[in-house]
Amino acid sequence: MTDPLVTVAPGEHASARRGRRSRWRRERPPAGGSRTAGYFFVALYVAMLLCLGVAPTVYAISLALRTSHGLGVGNFVDSYHLPEFMPAFKHVLLFEAIWLVSQSVLVVSLALMVHNLSRRVSATFRFIFYLPGAMAGAASVVIWLFMFTPTTSPFAFIEHALHYTLLANTVTPANLPVLFAIMAFWTGAGGWIVVMHGALNNVPTELIEAAEIDGSNVFQTALRIKLPLIRKWVVYMLVLSFASGTQLFVEPQILGIATGGEVPPQWSPNQLAYYLAFQLDRFNEAAAISVDLLVFGLLVAVLIVWRGKLFEVQ
Amino acid sequence: MKSFFNLKSWRGRSLRSRVAFAAVVVTGLALAAPGASTATTMSSKKPLIVWIDTSRIPYEQAYMKANPGANIKWVIYNGNENGTGVLQSKFALWNRIGWPSVAPDVMFDSQNYDAVQLGTAPYNDLLSLSKYVPASVLKGYAGHSMSACTTPSGKIVCLRNDTAADVLWVNQGLYTKFFGKAPVPTTWSGIVADGQMLKKGHPGYTVGDIGDEFDDDFIYWGNGCPLDQVVGANTVEIDPTNLACTKINNLLDNSGLEGNAISTTYVFAAGGFPAAKVVMMVGPLWYGTAVFENGKKAPDGVPNGTMAAYPPPLSVLGKPITGALGGGLWLVSSHSSQPAAAAALAEFMSTSPKVQAVGVDAGLPDYTPDQAAYVGSFGSVFANPVVSGKAWETAAAEVWNGWGPTPWSTDAAWASTVVPGVTATPPSTLGKQMNSFALALANDARLAGWTVKSTSKCINSFGGSGC
Numbered sequence: 048m049t050d051p052l053v054t055v056a057p058g059e060h061a062s063a064r065r066g067r068r069s070r071w072r073r074e075r076p077p078a079g080g081s082r083t084a085g086y087f088f089v090a091l092y093v094a095m096l097l098c099l100g101v102a103p104t105v106y107a108i109s110l111a112l113r114t115s116h117g118l119g120v121g122n123f124v125d126s127y128h129l130p131e132f133m134p135a136f137k138h139v140l141l142f143e144a145i146w147l148v149s150q151s152v153l154v155v156s157l158a159l160m161v162h163n164l165s166r167r168v169s170a171t172f173r174f175i176f177y178l179p180g181a182m183a184g185a186a187s188v189v190i191w192l193f194m195f196t197p198t199t200s201p202f203a204f205i206e207h208a209l210h211y212t213l214l215a216n217t218v219t220p221a222n223l224p225v226l227f228a229i230m231a232f233w234t235g236a237g238g239w240i241v242v243m244h245g246a247l248n249n250v251p252t253e254l255i256e257a258a259e260i261d262g263s264n265v266f267q268t269a270l271r272i273k274l275p276l277i278r279k280w281v282v283y284m285l286v287l288s289f290a291s292g293t294q295l296f297v298e299p300q301i302l303g304i305a306t307g308g309e310v311p312p313q314w315s316p317n318q319l320a321y322y323l324a325f326q327l328d329r330f331n332e333a334a335a336i337s338v339d340l341l342v343f344g345l346l347v348a349v350l351i352v353w354r355g356k357l358f359e360v361q
Numbered sequence: 362m363k364s365f366f367n368l369k370s371w372r373g374r375s376l377r378s379r380v381a382f383a384a385v386v387v388t389g390l391a392l393a394a395p396g397a398s399t400a401t402t403m404s405s406k407k408p409l410i411v412w413i414d415t416s417r418i419p420y421e422q423a424y425m426k427a428n429p430g431a432n433i434k435w436v437i438y439n440g441n442e443n444g445t446g447v448l449q450s451k452f453a454l455w456n457r458i459g460w461p462s463v464a465p466d467v468m469f470d471s472q473n474y475d476a477v478q479l480g481t482a483p484y485n486d487l488l489s490l491s492k493y494v495p496a497s498v499l500k501g502y503a504g505h506s507m508s509a510c511t512t513p514s515g516k517i518v519c520l521r522n523d524t525a526a527d528v529l530w531v532n533q534g535l536y537t538k539f540f541g542k543a544p545v546p547t548t549w550s551g552i553v554a555d556g557q558m559l560k561k562g563h564p565g566y567t568v569g570d571i572g573d574e575f576d577d578d579f580i581y582w583g584n585g586c587p588l589d590q591v592v593g594a595n596t597v598e599i600d601p602t603n604l605a606c607t608k609i610n611n612l613l614d615n616s617g618l619e620g621n622a623i624s625t626t627y628v629f630a631a632g633g634f635p636a637a638k639v640v641m642m643v644g645p646l647w648y649g650t651a652v653f654e655n656g657k658k659a660p661d662g663v664p665n666g667t668m669a670a671y672p673p674p675l676s677v678l679g680k681p682i683t684g685a686l687g688g689g690l691w692l693v694s695s696h697s698s699q700p701a702a703a704a705a706l707a708e709f710m711s712t713s714p715k716v717q718a719v720g721v722d723a724g725l726p727d728y729t730p731d732q733a734a735y736v737g738s739f740g741s742v743f744a745n746p747v748v749s750g751k752a753w754e755t756a757a758a759e760v761w762n763g764w765g766p767t768p769w770s771t772d773a774a775w776a777s778t779v780v781p782g783v784t785a786t787p788p789s790t791l792g793k794q795m796n797s798f799a800l801a802l803a804n805d806a807r808l809a810g811w812t813v814k815s816t817s818k819c820i821n822s823f824g825g826s827g828c
Contacts, residue, residue, distance in 0.1 A: 130804040130824065198632030210786040213626060215572070219781035304444040307574030308773025309780060311801070312444060313808065325450035327768070327809055328483045330457075 104341065110334035122335035126323075131313040132336075138224060139315050143292045146228035147285060154236050155281060158243030159269045173244055177237035184234075188301040191230050218302065218309045227298050239284050246280040247273055282355030289351070290344040296321065316340055408432045409702055412465040414440030417689075419719045420469075420710060427715045433706070440471035440689070443770060448479060448692075452486045460696040466703040469522065469710075470690045473509045478768035479692065480518030487518040488693040493704035494520065498712060502727050503754075505762030510690065513594040518692070520711035523724030525645040525687030526756035527579045529671040530653065532663065533744035535640045539563060545641070545671045549584070549612055552641065552674060556622035559640060564621065566640050571613070571791070572625040572784045575686055577775035577798070579643045580791070582684030582764045584609045584676045588802055591765030596812045599820055601799035607792070608677040614790040625784045628652045633661040643673060645686040646725055646753055649743060669745035670752040673759065682761035688727060725753050732757070769805035774798060796828045 114121035126132060157176065161169045182190060193199045195217045197206040211217050218226065250273055258272050296317040303310035312326070313319040316336055324333035411433055413421060421435045441448045448468065455464060470476065480487035490510075491499070494517070499507065502521050510519040529552075531545055539559065546552045556568035571580065581588050586606035590598040600606070619625060628634045628648070636652055637659035644652065649670060655662045673683035691707040693700065710716050717726035718735055721742050726735055736750030743749040764771070778797045782789035796819045803813045803820045815821055819828035 130807050133824075196631050198630070212786065213572070213630065213784050215627075215776075215780045215784045216786075219785075220777065303773075304442075306776065308444060308770060308776035309574070311773065311777045322808075325453055326446045328449070328453040328456070329810075330453070 107334045107337045107341075110331050111338045113331055122331045123339070126332040126335045126339075129319070129332075131311075131319050132316075135313060135316045135319045139293055139295055142224040142227050142231075142295065143289060145224055146231050146292060147288055149228065150232055150236055150239070150288060151281060151285065153232070154239045154243060154284070155274065155277075157236075158240050158247060158277075159273060161240065162244055162247045162273070163265060163269075169244070173237075173241050176240045179233040180235065180237040182234070184297050185301055187230060187234055188298050188305075191226075191298075192302070192305055195226065214306060215309060218306055223299070223310060223314065226302075227295060230298050231292065231295075235288065242284070243277060243280060246277040250276045279355070282351055285355075286348045286351050289347050293317075293340055293344050406432060407462070407698065408434040409467065409697075409699060409706060410434045410436060410463065410465045411706065412436050412438045412468040414438065414442075414469060414471060416440070417469050419723070420716050423716045423719055424706075424710065427713070428709075436465065440469055441475055442471060444773065448475060449484075452479060452484055455696075456484070456486070460694075464694060464696060466694055466697040466699065467707050467710075468692045468694070470519070470692050471687070473685075473688060473690065474766040474768060474770070476510050476519035476690050476692055477512050477766040480516060481512050481514075486695055488695045488697065488700055488704060490517045490520065490693060490704055490707070493701055494708050498708065498728075501712070501729055503729050503732075503757035504760050506688070506727050506757070506760060508762045509688075509766045513591070519690040520707050521727035522689035522691060522711055523687075523717075524685065524727040524757040524760070525647060525724060526685045526753070526760045527583050527643055527645050527673050527683045528752050528756045529641055529643055529673055530639070530648055531641045531669050531671055532639060532653075532667055533669045534667060535566065539566070539640060547672070547674055549609065549674050549677055552643070553612060553616045553618065555641070556616065556618045560618060560622040566638050567622050567624045567635075568618070568639075568641050569623045570626065570628055570639075570642060570644075571619065571623055572780065573627050573629075574776040574780060575772040577771055577779070578645075578684040578686045580609060580613075580684075581606060582761060582771075583643065583673060583682065585678060585680055585682055585761055585763060587763055588799060589764040589767055589771050591767060592814060595810065596814060597765070597767055597806050598814045599799055599803050599806070600815055600817060601795045601819070602817050605676065605678050606795065610790070610792040610795060612677060614792050619783070619790070620786075620788045625788050633657075635660040637661070637663050646670070646756065647687065647722075649749075650722055654742065666741050666744055669743055670749040670756075672752045672755045676761075680761075681759055682763075683756050683759045684764070685760045688724070725757060727757065729754075729757075767806065767811070768809050769802070771802060774801040774805055777801065800825045800828055 111122050112118050112120070161172050161176075164172065179187075192214075194202060195206075196214045197203050197211050197217065200206060206212075206217060209216075254272060254276075255268060258268050263271070294317050295315045299310045299314045299318055300312070300321075303312055303314070313322050317340065320333040320336040320340075323329045323336070409432065411421075413435060415437055417440070418437070425431065425433075438447060439445055448470065451464075455461065476487060478484065480489075499517060503524055506521050506524060507517070510517055510521065512518055529545065536545065539562075540555065546555055552568050559566045559568060570576070577588075580586075584605050586609065587598050587600045587603050588606070590600075592598045613619060613623065616623070624635075626634060628636075628644070629652075634652065636655070636657075639653070642648070649668055653663050653668045654665050676682050691711050693703045693707050697703045712726075712728045712731065714731050714734055717723075717728065717731045718738065721739060726732055732754050736746075736753055739746040739750055775798055778801045779791070779794045782794045783791065796817070799815075799817060800819055803815065806813050813820060819825060822828065
């Protein structure tokens with residue numbers, strides 16, 4: 048009984064009977080031993096974050112600010128004036144617009160629908176939705192290569208309806224943002240449906256029952272009760288997806304190599320940075336573009352968090 | 362501008378086998394890395410490290426047979442396959458952190474334009490070979506082919522492996538059937554005229570193909586259209602309005618053949634390419650066994666002894682020039698601790714008849730003293746071995762040196778700007794897409810820090826606003 052962890056048990060036990068008070072009790076900081084364990088686990092994460100997150104960022108910033116005439120913003124100006132700079136950002140923004148809108152609408156509506164099904168059916172559906180997410184990155188690009196090729200695709204009928212007979216007809220500059228949005232959707236949507244389902248499970252049943260008693264139908268309950276209560280999760284999804292979307296790299300890179308260059312090697316900003324660093328040995332301008340991406344992602348995240356009131360306490 | 366072998370082993374197959382091939386290469390790399398065949402040796406000297414691609418394994422075997430006991434560590438890599446930039450990225454990193462002991466001394470490189478980039482600033486990582494390789498050997502390479510190994514300041518930074526010059530491939534049986542004893546065309550307009558006759562009388566048969574990711578090499582390079590002309594240090598001339606360019610565009614666009622007798626599919630299409638319907642086609646030497654006599658049955662292939670190579674057609678301006686599609690290079694690192702031995706190995710690989718005669722599939726040696734023996738080994742592979750052999754040698758010497766070694770891929774620019782249009786239904790014309798192709802090239806050049814010279818309003822305008 049000297050173990051501080053065990054002393055919590057009576058309080059827990061009492062909570063069932065004493066309701067309110069016990070909740071207050073449970074939220075008290077845990078006693079000494081578990082606090083040390085907490086620091087230990089956080090320390091591991093902080094060490095990883097410093098090595099793999101903060102240090103490379105600091106290095107990128109220092110590279111970006113170093114020019115042949117000392118410290119300055121020359122690399123930012125030079126990289127901005129590259130002919131591929133603005134097109135690369137336009138490509139990615141167009142891709143993000145298509146992807147984020149379709150992902151938000153489809154993920155939320157599928158999660159709401161699945162949540163209304165019986166528990167076993169809903170679990171099956173969530174598992175099926177999640178499956179494509181298991182093949183992320185390079186593996187998914189190889190599969191999509193088959194799917195986009197009219198002679199091998201199971202969806203060839205769609206491509207034939209569009210008069211596509213070769214992979215080159217599918218992989219056109221105008222189609223690229225749509226193709227990458229399709230790939231990103233199938234990689235990520237399943238995982239987010241599971242997350243949204245978890246969020247929906249936190250909606251109190253009393254609330255839903257009360258709405259039903261007041262005569263709310265399935266759609267009204269979904270849109271007026273459930274949706275507002277998971278809004279923060281949707282915002283959370285947008286922030287994370289936007290950041291990963293601006294870093295689009297693997298999909299265009301591999302599709303480009305597989306098609307002999309139909310996706311230019313500077314299609315996305317991240318590809319442009321990679322090309323500068325590893326094809327032309329110009330690390331400083333590449334670092335400047337990476338910093339641009341970081342600032343861009345942070346600004347949009349702050350905007351979404353602020354407008355979406357993500358951290359507001361209800 | 363791409364490797365003979367790169368194309369044969371990677372593009373030359375269906376999508377399914379491409380993926381399988383990638384898997385094999387990855388496994389091969391994993392297996393090769395730790396236990397790369399290190400020759401047993403008595404000396405404690407550091408072995409020469411030589412990087413080759415999978416297609417060059419017969420070369421390794423030939424070398425070891427000729428030099429038993431040589432202290433060499435052979436490492437398999439992807440040959441710097443187009444778009445992967447393995448050497449560029451490794452060199453860039455090694456130049457920052459120092460060159461490790463696992464760095465290669467000698468490399469095979471499948472990309473024609475790599476040597477000059479890696480041998481000049483900011484890289485400067487290749488050994489200048491004129492000190493180590495006799496001038497008589499350097500003069501032995503076909504035509505102007507050593508221009509891909511010569512930096513603007515005149516340094517020799519690589520040796521050529523094989524040549525992949527364009528010839529006119531003719532299905533001898535079909536040609537005699539349709540055209541009797543008429544001589545095979547020697548001009549582009551002759552090819553177009555034959556195409557028009559076939560379109561009318563024998564629809565379905567073809568005289569060419571413009572749907573591939575690399576067809577800019579025979580259409581524009583082979584016709585002397587200055588889209589990649591190095592005119593000084595880091596200066597390129599890109600002139601889509603030049604007569605050579607507009608003339609070939611007009612000839613093909615006005616022929617009414619695009620999409621029928623000049624097919625717009627891939628020669629390596631995933632669903633198969635009707636090789637048995639090709640009466641004639643301008644293409645690199647290796648098309649002979651990779652596209653036509655490829656071991657497949659009609660319609661995707663023809664039996665051995667069907668095709669014959671003829672000299673490439675004269676350019677639209679009447680010049681005896683042609684383009685090329687591949688041909689590898691041997692590079693020597695300037696960071697090698699044994700430069701003389703490394704240069705000697707590169708020279709041996711590039712010039713020795715023991716290495717450069719490993720089969721018709723391997724590609725014509727660029728080193729001319731080796732060529733006669735090589736084409737003499739044709740046997741019954743092609744329909745007319747004597748004519749075909751002569752045509753190969755002629756083509757190797759005619760590759761136009763107007764397209765220089767620039768650190769970007771003209772094929773990639775062509776693939777992203779023109780291929781989607783010409784392969785669409787109905788196809789767009791070459792002329793309509795010329796500006797976007799040229800602008801993509803100019804952007805690639807400017808991105809690489811080069812100066813672009815042009816008389817085209819499109820290229821000189823800001824952001825392509827005048828296109």
